[in-house]
Amino acid sequence: MTADVNVPTEEQLPSLPRDEDGPVFDEPWQAQAFAMTVWLHEQGHFTWPEWADHLGAEIAAAVGAGDPDLGDTYYLHWLKALETLVAEKGLTTADALAERKEAWDRAAHATPHGQPIVLPTDA
Amino acid sequence: MAAQHDHDEHPEHSHLSDTDLRVRALESLLTDKGLVDTKALTAIVDTYENKVGPRNGARVVARAWVDPVYKEWLLRDGTAAIDSLGYASTQGADMVVLENTDLVHNMTVCTLCSCYPWPVLGLPPAWYKSFPYRSRAVKDPRGVLKEFGQDIPEDVEVRVWDSTSEVRYLVLPERPVGSDGMDEEALADLVTRNSMIGTDRLKGGRG
Numbered sequence: 001m002t003a004d005v006n007v008p009t010e011e012q013l014p015s016l017p018r019d020e021d022g023p024v025f026d027e028p029w030q031a032q033a034f035a036m037t038v039w040l041h042e043q044g045h046f047t048w049p050e051w052a053d054h055l056g057a058e059i060a061a062a063v064g065a066g067d068p069d070l071g072d073t074y075y076l077h078w079l080k081a082l083e084t085l086v087a088e089k090g091l092t093t094a095d096a097l098a099e100r101k102e103a104w105d106r107a108a109h110a111t112p113h114g115q116p117i118v119l120p121t122d123a
Numbered sequence: 124m125a126a127q128h129d130h131d132e133h134p135e136h137s138h139l140s141d142t143d144l145r146v147r148a149l150e151s152l153l154t155d156k157g158l159v160d161t162k163a164l165t166a167i168v169d170t171y172e173n174k175v176g177p178r179n180g181a182r183v184v185a186r187a188w189v190d191p192v193y194k195e196w197l198l199r200d201g202t203a204a205i206d207s208l209g210y211a212s213t214q215g216a217d218m219v220v221l222e223n224t225d226l227v228h229n230m231t232v233c234t235l236c237s238c239y240p241w242p243v244l245g246l247p248p249a250w251y252k253s254f255p256y257r258s259r260a261v262k263d264p265r266g267v268l269k270e271f272g273q274d275i276p277e278d279v280e281v282r283v284w285d286s287t288s289e290v291r292y293l294v295l296p297e298r299p300v301g302s303d304g305m306d307e308e309a310l311a312d313l314v315t316r317n318s319m320i321g322t323d324r325l326k327g328g329r330g
Contacts, residue, residue: 024246025168029146031168032168033146033149035163035171036149036150039163040153052235052236052288055237060235070249071249086149091156092152100152101147104139104148111137113136117137117139
């Protein structure tokens with residue numbers, strides 16, 4: 001417990017990240033990861049308490065591993081929790097995810113700048 | 124995290140970050156299996172980026188300020204009263220509304236992850252999701268409130284409510300003094316997002 005009796009200084013502010021009504025998602029992948037979770041839940045693939053357990057566990061593990069967890073890594077924890085949960089539920093496997101990730105990486109490298117990256121159909 | 128690629132050496136090729144690759148892998152695999160569909164995902168993102176947000180909660184608060192019957196219902200059965208204004212609860216969580224008074228200031232947090240009343244407040248701000256807020260809100264609520272510029276008088280009890288995946292909280296802030304005669308829409312404009320989380324008190328309130 002701290003006894004904060006002084007008016008807050010600028011130096012104190014980073015300890016409690018602040019923002020106004022800024023963008024909801026910083027990057028498109030965050031929106032996609034969020035939407036997939038909401039959709040899979042709506043379709044009954046997992047319950048919300050199950051989701052919250054997984055997300056909470058990822059956050060706790062990250063904090064335990066030294067992540068200052070200032071809110072900017074939140075969707076990274078979210079994504080990790082989603083990857084774990086979909087594998088647990090048998091919707092896909094960790095191996096399939098790793099393989100598909102490699103395929104996307106190859107596709108990106110084979111795509112000239114400025115053109116949409118498309119996964120080859122034999123991926 | 125994966126090693127950083129030195130993509131500047133290959134300017135002719137595209138590059139996706141490790142995280143972007145993971146999300147694309149997940150989405151394309153689930154799409155192939157018919158488990159997700161791009162249109163549905165786009166609709167969800169559009170809803171959360173454009174359609175739900177703190178204005179929904181502000182309308183709930185303003186209605187409670189002008190309509191005592193609605194307020195009584197809201198405090199008794201938050202889920203149904205909020206649903207009646209068209210802000211349906213998501214994820215099956217119950218909404219509980221906490222009334223601030225001269226003697227009680229309520230503040231909400233989710234210490235475990237970041238449960239938050241999406242239908243009425245949209246998605247949570249970065250600080251709400253941060254470890255400092257999640258840990259300090261419980262241990263030192265008055266200190267946290269002070270950082271938000273709120274000096275809560277000693278005789279006002281500060282109550283901290285820890286959200287769960289089954290219960291989400293919305294704070295009903297005190298109606299600002301001097302707002303008599305304002306209509307519901309004007310009143311809604313006075314309500315800040317943080318006042319509904321409990322890290323703000325509206326101007327004109329006590330203290």
